[in-house]
Amino acid sequence: MKFTSLRVYFFVFIFLLVVQSCKKDEGGNPGPVKIDASQWGSFVPVSWYNMELKLLKETPGFTPPIAARAIAYTGITLHETVVRGMENGTSLSGQLDGLAYLPSHEENLRYNWAIAANAAMADVIRSLFGNASQEHLDMIDALETENLLELSTTDFSQEEIDRSIQFGKLMANAIYLWGASDGGQGAYLNNFPINYTPPQGAGLWIPTPPLFQSAMLPYWGKNRYLIKANKQVAGQIAAAPAFSATSGSAFYQSADAVYQKGNTLTSEETIIARYWADGTGTFTPPGHMIAITSQLIKDNNLSLDKASQLFAKVGIALNDAGILCWQVKYRDNLIRPVSYIQRYIDSNWMPLIGTPPFPSYFSENASFTSATSILLADYFGESYAFTDNQKIDDGFSPRSFTSFNSMADEAAISRVYGGIHYQFDSEIGKSGGLAIANKVLELKY
Structure with a gap:
């Protein structure tokens, strides 16, 4: 009987301790609480x-x-x-x-x-x-x-x-x-390495007017991809179309289409070409993509955790799309439209916007915008309508889109309007961006 009483007192004592502990927690003196x-x-x-x-x-x-x-x-x-x-x-x-x-x-x-x-x-x-x-x-x-x-x-x-x-x-x-070990460390100090000699031959890239700069970042395609599997994507990209200087050939027709479009641009097509140029002195095409991402994150009041995930996804895609594009560019070393047109069609022709100093195939702008559009559509929805306000300070009116894909399409065709890419450059560029984005979506965040 005495033993039983002691057991009762013991359990009562433990119960009171638990109750007191709970009251202490409720009283505002808890231990550290993890903040989400x-x-x-x-x-x-x-x-x-x-x-x-x-x-x-x-x-x-x-x-x-x-x-x-x-x-x-x-x-x-x-x-x-x-x-x-x-x-x-x-x-x-x-x-x-x-x-x-x-x-x-x-x-x-x-x-x-x-x-x-x-x-x-x-x-x-x-x-x-x-x-x-x-x-x-x-x-x-x-x-x-x-x-x-x-x-x-x-x-x-x-x-x-x-x-x-x-x-x-x-x-x-x-x-x-x-x-620092990815191959791109400090590259901003040496965009034009003097130890690179471009291959020579019919249909291969040569420096373009008016600056005739040497090849930019010829080794960038050898950098480490952030997603290792993306290294295999370049092997899935078809070789550039077969070069031909013959009038009426498929390649000639591709170049002539750029030439004809450059001579018949509407005012809207001219605006599109200049809007997406994002050349020297701008935030560049990748910067344009992260600027739109940032605008949408702000407009939709995303929390810190969601914003960090989306910023990471877009950034990874932009980096790997850049490596992929440069890997293929210097794999195929395709001649730019301006060089072809001046040699085989019209020696006095010049494109609307300046041709950047690296091979044509394929379009980096199409790749950057395509990859980003896939990721933004995955987050906000395929039919998400938005307005890009990011170039107002540069003197452009905002541009509105019914979907992210329509943005990517406009950015891709802008390079043809600008006279710096063939149509197939833009089409393959979009495919490359899609392949990169799909790998990014396979990661866990």
């Missing part, structure tokens, strides 16, 4: 991509493939920082080629994931734009400070803020060091 990244909006990454777009315009050497690379590593850094605060998020470690060892956070401690993202993006952009001017470096410092002040609320202690900053910086450094 979905609690923040997208203003931090949007602000940093706006900064990156400015840098792409104003920093020497950031040609389209190099711009795509910078955009990609920025997005991966963002994602890998924020994914630690996603309940069901998946790291890209082990999925992207060579990405294996990344900093880990402490599971039982609190982080402000927006502050971590702010620190990470600031540091990786500083590193990626290694030749940025002091004025631009000061702008990066100022934006980092401005965002931090906006995010430093009384909900987080200084210790938690410092911990978040430190984690973001560690992640930025890890991603940058991994990227």
Whole structure:
């Protein structure tokens, strides 16, 4: 009987302890509580991509493939920082080629994931734009400070803020060091390597008027793809159409179609060609794509976690589309329309927009826009209508589209209107972008 009473007292004591513990938790003195990244909006990454777009315009050497690379590593850094605060998020470690060892956070401690993202993006952009001017470096410092002040609320202690900053910086450094071995490190300092000699022969690329620059980034196609499987895509891209100077041949007709279109452009076709030119001194075609992505993320009020996933997807696709395009360009070394037309059709003809200094086949603009359109359609829907407002500051009116595919179609045909690509360049470019995007969609985020 005495033993039974003791057991009763024991269980009552344990019950009271449990009740007291629950009351303590309800009383506002709990242990650290994990904060989910979905609690923040997208203003931090949007602000940093706006900064990156400015840098792409104003920093020497950031040609389209190099711009795509910078955009990609920025997005991966963002994602890998924020994914630690996603309940069901998946790291890209082990999925992207060579990405294996990344900093880990402490599971039982609190982080402000927006502050971590702010620190990470600031540091990786500083590193990626290694030749940025002091004025631009000061702008990066100022934006980092401005965002931090906006995010430093009384909900987080200084210790938690410092911990978040430190984690973001560690992640930025890890991603940058991994990227340094991809073959594109510092390429902004040497877009035109002097040790490259282009092959010679009928139908092969030659420097184009009016600048007659040497070949740009001839080795870029040898860079490491972010998705290893994309290395096989180039083998699936058919060789460029057989060259022929014979009047009436299929190749002649392709060139003549560019010539005839260049001579009969409507005012709308002229606007389209110039709108999508995105040449020297602009944010480049990859920058245009990330600018549209950023606009849609902001317009749709995406949370930090969702924004980081979408930015990463588009960035990875742009990088790998650039490598694929350059791999095929220098595999086939196809003559540009202006060179063909001046030699075989009309020696005085010039295209509407300047021909960039690399082979024709296939169109990088078509590839970049196609890949991005597939990813945006996957997220927002195939029939999502939107307006591109990204070139108002450049003097263009906004352009509206009924779908992402219609945007990709317009961007692709713009290169024919501009006189710098054959129709088949644009068609194969779209196919290449599609193949890259499909691989990106197979990853887990």
